[in-house]
Amino acid sequence: MSLSSPVSLAMAVSGASGEDLAAGISALREAVQAAQIAADNAWMLVSSALVLMMTGPGLALFYGGLVRRKNTLATMMQSFVLMALITVLWALVGYSLAFGEGSAVLGDLRYALLRGVEGAPNSDYAPTIPHQTFMVFQLMFAIITPALIAGAFAERMKFSALLVFMTLWALVVYCPMAHMVWGKGGLLNAFSGGAIPCFDFAGGTVVHITSGVSALICALYIGKRHGYPSPAMKPHNLVLSFIGACLLWVGWFGFNAGSALGSSALASSAFVATHFGAAAAALGWMIAEWSRTGKPSVLGAISGAVCGLVAITPASGFVKPLPALVIGLAAGVICYFMVASVKQRFGYDDSLDAFGVHGAGGTVGALLTGVFATNAVNSGLKDAAGNPLPLGLVDGNAAQVFNQAVGVVIAWVLAALGTFIVLKITDAVVGVRVSPEHEIQGLDLSLHGEEAYNFEV
Amino acid sequence: MKKIEAIIQPFKLDDVKEALKNIGIDGMTVSEVRGHGRQKGHKEVYRGQEYQVDLLPKIKIEMVVPSARADEVIRTVIQSARTGKIGDGKIFVYDVVDAIRIRNEDRGEAAL
Numbered sequence: 257m258s259l260s261s262p263v264s265l266a267m268a269v270s271g272a273s274g275e276d277l278a279a280g281i282s283a284l285r286e287a288v289q290a291a292q293i294a295a296d297n298a299w300m301l302v303s304s305a306l307v308l309m310m311t312g313p314g315l316a317l318f319y320g321g322l323v324r325r326k327n328t329l330a331t332m333m334q335s336f337v338l339m340a341l342i343t344v345l346w347a348l349v350g351y352s353l354a355f356g357e358g359s360a361v362l363g364d365l366r367y368a369l370l371r372g373v374e375g376a377p378n379s380d381y382a383p384t385i386p387h388q389t390f391m392v393f394q395l396m397f398a399i400i401t402p403a404l405i406a407g408a409f410a411e412r413m414k415f416s417a418l419l420v421f422m423t424l425w426a427l428v429v430y431c432p433m434a435h436m437v438w439g440k441g442g443l444l445n446a447f448s449g450g451a452i453p454c455f456d457f458a459g460g461t462v463v464h465i466t467s468g469v470s471a472l473i474c475a476l477y478i479g480k481r482h483g484y485p486s487p488a489m490k491p492h493n494l495v496l497s498f499i500g501a502c503l504l505w506v507g508w509f510g511f512n513a514g515s516a517l518g519s520s521a522l523a524s525s526a527f528v529a530t531h532f533g534a535a536a537a538a539l540g541w542m543i544a545e546w547s548r549t550g551k552p553s554v555l556g557a558i559s560g561a562v563c564g565l566v567a568i569t570p571a572s573g574f575v576k577p578l579p580a581l582v583i584g585l586a587a588g589v590i591c592y593f594m595v596a597s598v599k600q601r602f603g604y605d606d607s608l609d610a611f612g613v614h615g616a617g618g619t620v621g622a623l624l625t626g627v628f629a630t631n632a633v634n635s636g637l638k639d640a641a642g643n644p645l646p647l648g649l650v651d652g653n654a655a656q657v658f659n660q661a662v663g664v665v666i667a668w669v670l671a672a673l674g675t676f677i678v679l680k681i682t683d684a685v686v687g688v689r690v691s692p693e694h695e696i697q698g699l700d701l702s703l704h705g706e707e708a709y710n711f712e713v
Numbered sequence: 714m715k716k717i718e719a720i721i722q723p724f725k726l727d728d729v730k731e732a733l734k735n736i737g738i739d740g741m742t743v744s745e746v747r748g749h750g751r752q753k754g755h756k757e758v759y760r761g762q763e764y765q766v767d768l769l770p771k772i773k774i775e776m777v778v779p780s781a782r783a784d785e786v787i788r789t790v791i792q793s794a795r796t797g798k799i800g801d802g803k804i805f806v807y808d809v810v811d812a813i814r815i816r817n818e819d820r821g822e823a824a825l
Contacts, residue, residue, distance in 0.1 A: 488764045490757065549758050559760060596761020609760060 299519035306510025307396035318500030325492040326698020328708035334406040353431035360443040382517040407608030408471035429674035454663030458515035460570025460622040461667040468615020469671035480605035501558035512572035526572040533584035537564020540588025563591035567621030574629035626660030714809040715783040720802040732793035
């Protein structure tokens with residue numbers, strides 16, 4: 257590939273024969289394409305690994321530190337086992353149901369057992385990376401989304417119930433939502449002729465609204481932890497949570513900038529927006545908390561950063577850096593009040609605030625994407641003459657705010673209904689909640705037969 | 714013989730140990746304990762959820778000393794452990810019936 261093509265081109269030019277010239281140009285074109293695939297694939301493989309790092313160790317540490325000591329391992333295991341479970345499911349039917357070209361709401365089985373998902377790019381999705389890379393990148397999203405939900409029912413769900421619930425949830429909620437927003441022919445897919453063009457660059461609706469709203473339903477269905485809120489249910493190790501949150505922040509560059517599906521200027525733009533959103537949200541939460549309780553807590557600052565990352569996710573490939581700051585700031589402040597005020601008022605036990613952070617942050621981000629999306633950042637949508645179409649309100653397309661709201665409503669309804677049905681089935685098959693004795697003893701010992709900290713040994 | 718039990722602020726342990734060493738007291742048992750007297754606890758807030766923490770970490774030092782030295786030891790602990798603020802702790806003094814060194818069965822003050 258490397259030197260031979262330019263050399264043959266030079267020979268062709270000097271040799272003058274028209275046939276040689278055509279062959280040389282064709283060889284050069286192939287070489288350029290191969291170089292772009294190599295460059296894009298390198299970034300996408302790194303991004304895929306970064307997104308997996310968000311679940312384990314990122315989310316496992318973040319959640320693991322927030323629970324009481326007796327539930328540390330069980331909480332980490334919830335994240336970890338999804339890395340295994342969803343992967344198998346993805347290979348069997350998950351990828352195909354999300355990305356096979358089926359109906360407007362669900363994919364078909366053309367890629368079941370990963371049939372035909374190999375080295376050649378799939379031009380429907382990502383023409384410059386191997387189809388396998390696209391598949392595995394998307395898998396990492398399918399892993400972290402259900403793992404986020406686990407924060408809502410932390411410290412009280414059976415492990416067997418988790419496996420049943422998450423398997424069904426991925427099929428009933430995640431795959432349809434991913435297909436609608438990102439799949440070829442999906443109802444909300446702005447770039448594939450969807451009936452309701454909804455902008456969701458990296459998963460504000462698909463990942464964060466679905467997981468956050470499902471988390472709320474889970475918290476309401478499974479009920480409060482034994483004794484909540486009277487006995488101290490303090491985080492047992494905020495150092496773990498701190499490390500986890502920082503890993504999430506770094507991993508999120510793969511999540512959002514990787515969603516450019518190539519090593520492009522759009523990836524850089526998404527990278528920058530992601531970082532700015534997180535930074536502004538960390539400050540937003542910190543200031544809101546400081547002015548309300550008198551102290552800027554570490555848990556608050558890292559929670560704020562995660563909220564900003566959530567909110568910037570749908571917008572990351574559509575907005576400029578300064579709007580990213582605005583989105584982050586809004587998310588930091590709004591999520592703080594969701595968690596510190598709204599949750600207390602209604603009294604539900606969303607134990608690790610999966611709804612307050614991901615449901616609220618995802619909704620804020622999805623709606624503000626309709627405001628700040630601009631074709632100066634993303635020129636992917638063009639009219640018949642090839643000119644970029646206006647995207648959001650700032651481009652003069654006020655209707656996009658409405659489209660975003662429709663996408664948000666669909667995500668909320670699908671997540672709420674799907675989760676309720678899946679919980680009912682899970683409850684009937686294995687029962688969702690551990691016994692009170694097991695809950696008091698702690699899930700590490702009662703479910704897994706181990707303890708996280710054996711200092712006396 | 715007197716048993717002197719001092720509950721002190723954890724960060725004062727080194728000062729107290731050093732002061733006791735300087736007056737020749739080198740036998741002691743130290744435990745990490747939690748409790749409160751008049752100090753009561755403090756408030757912690759995690760994501761808006763308030764927790765009242767009543768039992769605070771303290772250090773308990775136990776020493777058995779010859780009765781003649783008890784006042785000196787007590788004064789030393791007071792001087793080295795005092796900050797003047799609420800929460801400095803308390804000292805309890807008990808009579809001790811006997812003491813035995815397990816290694817060679819020395820008894821009484823000889824065992825200290």
